[in-house]
Amino acid sequence: MNFLSRLERRLPEMMALLEQSVNMDSPSADKALTDRVIDWYEERFREQLQAKVERVPNDLYGDRLAVRMGAGPRQILLVAHADTVWPPGEARRRPFRVDGKRAYGPGVYDMKASLIQALYAMKLLQAEGRLCDSLSIVLLINSDEEIGSPTSRAWIEAYARESEAALVLEPPLEPHGALKTARKGSGRFLLSVQGQAAHAGVNPEAGISAVEELARQIIRLHSWSDADSGIQINVGKIAGGIGANVIADYAEAEIDVRVDTMDDFRRFPGRLNGLVPSLPGTRLRIDGGMNRPPMERTESSARLYEIARSAAREELSLEPEEASTGGVSDGNFIAACGTPTLDGLGVGGGGAHSPSEFIWVPELARRTALLAGILDRI
Ligand SMILES: [Zn+2]
DSSP, X not given: OOHHHHHHHHHHHHHHHHHHHHTSOXXXXXXXXXXXXXXXXXHHHHHHSOOEEEEEOOSSSOOEEEEEEOOOSEEEEEEEEOOBSOOTTHXXXXXXXXETTEXXXXXXXXXXXXXHHHHHHHHHHHHTTOOOTTEXXXXXXXXXXXXXXXXXXXXXXXXXXXXXXXXXXXXXXXXXXXXXXXXXXXXXXXXXXXXXXXXXXXXXXXXXXXXXXXXXXXXXXXXXXXXXXXXXXEEEEEEXXXXXXXXXXXXXXXXXXXXXXXXXXXXXXXXXXXXXXXXXXXXXXXXXXXXXXOBOOOHHHHHHHHHHHHHHHHHHSOOOOEEEESOOOHHHHHHHTTOOEEBOOSOOEEOTTSTTOEEEHHHHHHHHHHHHHHHHHO
């Protein structure tokens, strides 16, 4: 019997566990609630797997778990998060439900299904005696991913540096469940403009409009977006001025920047700091910075993708797709450590971060078979 048919037989119990975990809220900002979900995962991994489960306490956000199976020198990282973007009470408002082939509920797709997937892939390898002696598989579960992993980033990076490869269990790219070998890097900036206030009717010549200067800068910034080089700029929020009859002495804009390459990632703060005012007498100031480096497609991540491809062919009779995305994940800074990284290994579905979020139920067994197949071939 192959991996898939074994897992299809376990699908009802996998769904029962998924239901329990989706029905527990775990907002990143609520330590008490997220710790309850971590307690639940800790128990499941301890009782169902012969593995070393280490719990790392956290003062600010939910605790973290590192689940280690095997003791070989070649370490493979599985990366997942227990937190969701949903507030307390969300699971009571719209609990887990199955409708046909879809399962709904807060965080079901991003990424509570992925944790059940990791548990069953590891269980299967253990039960089948397929974990080769040279390997150790370490599953990392953090609780602050949805807010940028402020307290878990260094912890994940330390594991990444010691690992031969990292498999990130974020949802795949839809509609065809593509695996992600590249992600854009991202940054956030604030552009502040200082002008000169004056009465718009009485002495306009004494004023210099910060609002006009900002408008000119926004047009310049948006013109930097360039599909060929992969640069995306979005001025997503602006503010300025105090009223229609006052020439504004202040205006500001929040800027989101996405880049494909490490070169652009390093260059971008300098490029923004090099902005010059269009209106004489105004002053510009840039705050903020780049935070997640791009996950670039490398020769070694392409090799990892080839392993996933043969696992998909042999376990699922499926030709997977490879994709690049503008979204960011923990895969970004893992790849920046030089660790070959494959992302988007989670369960197919859609509607991440929206109330229509769902997974395709049969995909829970299929993507678990794929994950087990990759670990078996790595
Ligand atoms: Zn996620």
